[in-house]
Amino acid sequence: MEIGREDLGYRTVEAVDVKPGRPSRIQPALPSGAANLNATPWAEVWVDGKKVGETPLGHVPLTIGPHEVQFRHPELGTQTRTLVVTTGAPALLSVDMKK
Amino acid sequence: MKAEIRLIVAVVVVLLMQAGLAAAQDSVAAARQLYASASYDDALAMLDRLKSSGGDPASASLIERYRAFCLLAVGHQSDAERAMEAAVEGDPAFRPDEADVSPRLQSAFRDVRKRMLPVVVRQRYAAAKASFDQKAYQDALNQFDALLQLLDASDVVAADPSLADLRTVASGFRDLAKAAAAPPPPSPTASGAQPAPTVPSSAPVAPTESALRPPPAYYNAGDPGVTAPTVVRQVLPPWPQGIPKPAQRGQRAVLDVVIDEGGAVESIVVRQSITAWYDEMLTTEAKRWRFKPATKDGKPVKFRELIQVVLDK
Numbered sequence: 001m002e003i004g005r006e007d008l009g010y011r012t013v014e015a016v017d018v019k020p021g022r023p024s025r026i027q028p029a030l031p032s033g034a035a036n037l038n039a040t041p042w043a044e045v046w047v048d049g050k051k052v053g054e055t056p057l058g059h060v061p062l063t064i065g066p067h068e069v070q071f072r073h074p075e076l077g078t079q080t081r082t083l084v085v086t087t088g089a090p091a092l093l094s095v096d097m098k099k
Numbered sequence: 100m101k102a103e104i105r106l107i108v109a110v111v112v113v114l115l116m117q118a119g120l121a122a123a124q125d126s127v128a129a130a131r132q133l134y135a136s137a138s139y140d141d142a143l144a145m146l147d148r149l150k151s152s153g154g155d156p157a158s159a160s161l162i163e164r165y166r167a168f169c170l171l172a173v174g175h176q177s178d179a180e181r182a183m184e185a186a187v188e189g190d191p192a193f194r195p196d197e198a199d200v201s202p203r204l205q206s207a208f209r210d211v212r213k214r215m216l217p218v219v220v221r222q223r224y225a226a227a228k229a230s231f232d233q234k235a236y237q238d239a240l241n242q243f244d245a246l247l248q249l250l251d252a253s254d255v256v257a258a259d260p261s262l263a264d265l266r267t268v269a270s271g272f273r274d275l276a277k278a279a280a281a282p283p284p285p286s287p288t289a290s291g292a293q294p295a296p297t298v299p300s301s302a303p304v305a306p307t308e309s310a311l312r313p314p315p316a317y318y319n320a321g322d323p324g325v326t327a328p329t330v331v332r333q334v335l336p337p338w339p340q341g342i343p344k345p346a347q348r349g350q351r352a353v354l355d356v357v358i359d360e361g362g363a364v365e366s367i368v369v370r371q372s373i374t375a376w377y378d379e380m381l382t383t384e385a386k387r388w389r390f391k392p393a394t395k396d397g398k399p400v401k402f403r404e405l406i407q408v409v410l411d412k
Contacts, residue, residue: 058169
């Protein structure tokens with residue numbers, strides 16, 4: 001079976017053993033993409049609820065697909081964005097914490 | 100016709116230079132914009148091109164700073180450290196503003212500054228001292244002023260406490276360079292000079308500044324009309340056998356010596372130390388040094404001199 005998401009640059013072929021009367025499951029491993037993240041002036045970055053570090057952050061490995069990214073600054077508060085990672089070039093996301 | 104061609108060539112050259120300058124400025128600004136938008140690889144490529152095209156030291160330091168930020172972002176730690184070293188070397192006064200960069204970047208720059216500042220300070224001291232030795236006193240004065248300004252930054256002496264000694268030495272040389280760089284006072288009896296205006300005898304005559312000023316306690320190199328003392332006897336204490344010579348703190352001492360009118364050493368202050376016990380041996384021996392005294396207008400005078408003592412390797 002060929003499955004994929006064209007918008008994420010993902011396509012794979014999986015073998016499926018179909019038995020009569022029972023649903024068959026396949027769980028293809030999603031490939032990794034990368035993200036570059038920055039904030040002005042700077043921020044701590046959390047992706048899908050997990051801290052990944054302080055800006056500037058480049059080539060952060062993430063599975064392809066949408067991710068929730070939070071930028072947190074001790075005085076300027078928090079900003080949340082959704083970032084879609086693909087198999088191509090790193091997804092870029094930067095925010096201005098003062099806005 | 101030839102003049103016209105020369106003019107056209109000159110105009111084209113000027114326009115190209117202006118275009119090149121503008122392009123360089125735009126590119127630094129563009130690289131900063133790429134960095135801000137998280138396009139680290141594109142920013143790095145642009146900064147590398149700018150670096151290879153050369154430029155003024157201030158731009159070079161700025162380029163290295165942003166290269167470091169980008170390299171840290173993409174995890175190239177050792178390349179980032181080299182870029183930070185170059186940035187600190189180019190502009191040792193720069194410290195990232197706490198409000199502008201993350202604690203991670205501040206910490207990275209702080210570590211590199213701590214490691215590099217003593218090196219940069221000593222390089223700049225050596226350059227200033229070389230100017231002084233070459234009697235380029237105005238250059239030396241400017242270099243020592245810049246060095247002292249750098250040494251006054253709060254984190255410099257903290258990076259290496261021995262720099263406090265270097266500050267004292269640099270301050271001494273700065274004063275000497277200033278004295279030597281000062282223009283000599285105009286001679287009132289120069290031939291061809293206009294006669295001095297007379298003062299009515301009834302008018303009170305204010306004493307001049309020079310008349311009020313007492314003669315200096317001692318003279319320095321570069322004071323007008325002063326001839327420096329020359330060595331008659333100057334023996335150094337031998338380094339004891341079996342004791343390794345210090346390699347890290349520099350193998351030199353600097354003595355701030357006042358030589359009296361008779362050519363004897365009147366006072367000694369150690370401005371740069373080798374070790375405490377050798378300094379003591381050195382100052383004991385130095386009290387026995389003899390000089391042909393300095394003279395001012397032919398008369399023996401006290402003279403202050405900074406004397407470097409360099410240990411053989």
